[in-house]
Amino acid sequence: METLKTRSPWWWIPTLYFAEGIPYFIVNNISVLLFTRMGVPNEIMSLYTSLLYLPWVIKPLWSPFVDILRTKRWWILLMQAVMCLSFIALTLSLPHPSPDMIAGKSTPVGLFTLTLILFYVTAFASATHDIAADGFYMLALRDDQQTFFVGIRSTFYRLSSIFGQGVLVMVAGLLEERGGNIPGAWRMTLLLTAVLFSLITLYHTFVMPKPAADAPRAVPGGAGEIFKEFGRAFSTFFRKPQLLVALLFLLLFRFPEALMLKLVGPFFLDPLASGGLALSTKAVGMVNGTVGVIALTLGGIVGGVMASRLGLKKCLWPMALSLTLPCFVYVYMSIAQPSSLWIISACVALEQFGYGFGFQAYMLYMIYFSDGEFKTSHYAICTGFMALSMMIPGMFAGYLWKWLGGYTGFFWMVMLCCLVTVFVTFAVKVDPEYGKKK
Numbered sequence: 001m002e003t004l005k006t007r008s009p010w011w012w013i014p015t016l017y018f019a020e021g022i023p024y025f026i027v028n029n030i031s032v033l034l035f036t037r038m039g040v041p042n043e044i045m046s047l048y049t050s051l052l053y054l055p056w057v058i059k060p061l062w063s064p065f066v067d068i069l070r071t072k073r074w075w076i077l078l079m080q081a082v083m084c085l086s087f088i089a090l091t092l093s094l095p096h097p098s099p100d101m102i103a104g105k106s107t108p109v110g111l112f113t114l115t116l117i118l119f120y121v122t123a124f125a126s127a128t129h130d131i132a133a134d135g136f137y138m139l140a141l142r143d144d145q146q147t148f149f150v151g152i153r154s155t156f157y158r159l160s161s162i163f164g165q166g167v168l169v170m171v172a173g174l175l176e177e178r179g180g181n182i183p184g185a186w187r188m189t190l191l192l193t194a195v196l197f198s199l200i201t202l203y204h205t206f207v208m209p210k211p212a213a214d215a216p217r218a219v220p221g222g223a224g225e226i227f228k229e230f231g232r233a234f235s236t237f238f239r240k241p242q243l244l245v246a247l248l249f250l251l252l253f254r255f256p257e258a259l260m261l262k263l264v265g266p267f268f269l270d271p272l273a274s275g276g277l278a279l280s281t282k283a284v285g286m287v288n289g290t291v292g293v294i295a296l297t298l299g300g301i302v303g304g305v306m307a308s309r310l311g312l313k314k315c316l317w318p319m320a321l322s323l324t325l326p327c328f329v330y331v332y333m334s335i336a337q338p339s340s341l342w343i344i345s346a347c348v349a350l351e352q353f354g355y356g357f358g359f360q361a362y363m364l365y366m367i368y369f370s371d372g373e374f375k376t377s378h379y380a381i382c383t384g385f386m387a388l389s390m391m392i393p394g395m396f397a398g399y400l401w402k403w404l405g406g407y408t409g410f411f412w413m414v415m416l417c418c419l420v421t422v423f424v425t426f427a428v429k430v431d432p433e434y435g436k437k438k
Contacts, residue, residue: 322357
């Protein structure tokens with residue numbers, strides 16, 4: 001009989017990485033649709049939802065303490081419990097703007113003060129959960145198991161994306177259509193999320209193993225040594241060769257997508273008279289959260305295979321162009337305003353496939369630049385800059401949309417910003433042999 005220490009990884013890896021994805025997508029993606037459907041103006045929505053990236057930007061600052069204090073299992077279960085409570089509180093505290101406010105997109109963000117606080121609680125807990133889950137994965141599995149299950153964990157993380165951005169949004173859309181109560185529909189959707197996440201947390205409490213390697217790590221010299229090593233990791237990162245070029249690449253390679261991301265949901269939902277596509281919430285869940293995520297995943301798989309055969313250097317330009325040029329589908333949709341879900345789905349699939357393909361260059365470059373004595377810490381710092389690269393453009397995207405007079409001008413500006421990606425791709429230097437399959 002399997003004991004808690006020896007239970008097969010199949011019992012907990014799929015659910016752990018499914019649970020890792022749900023809060024991330026709720027905080028960073030569903031929040032955009034929620035605020036948009038509640039009538040918050042686009043410029044205010046994009047600012048406040050972009051600031052929710054902050055915990056992922058600064059999580060390298062406390063990751064060493066998750067590594068040292070208590071066990072990874074303890075951190076995982078604690079953070080999941082915190083997120084359960086946060087989801088329940090979100091369900092109870094979600095405001096109820098008047099239909100006139102929603103229709104006029106004039107809902108003041110002050111109504112959502114408690115909602116935003118709870119989203120931040122969820123975000124900090126989710127970022128901490130990411131650190132603990134990845135550490136637990138390495139401690140609980142042998143090297144051969146880690147290799148075998150890397151695809152499994154990625155698959156279930158993507159499934160959580162489809163569930164979070166697709167299924168939950170479609171559920172909210174169905175409830176909107178049947179009840180005609182937008183705030184009530186989203187409240188019920190968050191309640192469903194709270195129940196599901198609570199069941200997963202309860203399951204993990206009994207099923208997750210207790211490997212001997214997952215123990216509090218004793219550090220000779222105590223807290224002083226912890227801060228010393230922490231300082232060394234940061235200082236060596238900022239003394240790396242080609243640092244300025246690397247930081248520009250990390251911050252700007254995805255600039256067009258980062259600028260566009262917060263306005264895609266409102267573009268789909270806004271009425272034709274406002275330059276949008278007038279899709280229902282349910283249709284957005286299908287098109288963007290299901291078709292788009294599947295295309296994104298396929299693009300990532302194809303990009304990974306190509307990079308392993310040719311190496312990062314040869315793939316860099318094809319991936320940069322794949323990341324940028326398909327953004328033009330949004331220029332087309334903002335001008336033509338197609339009503340066919342087939343055409344809209346095809347456009348979204350093309351753009352997301354290109355982004356998934358091109359994003360592999362970004363991921364590989366982070367691994368390449370992180371190589372060295374503090375590989376793990378340096379990679380964590382890179383992920384902080386990755387989150388920052390999404391946060392900053394999103395903060396002012398809504399104001400840029402308003403200044404440019406609507407979606408068509410905004411998406412043309414996104415295409416112009418593709419030159420930023422071209423610039424940093426020219427500047428970056430990569431070992432020609434890096435990434436090739438030996």
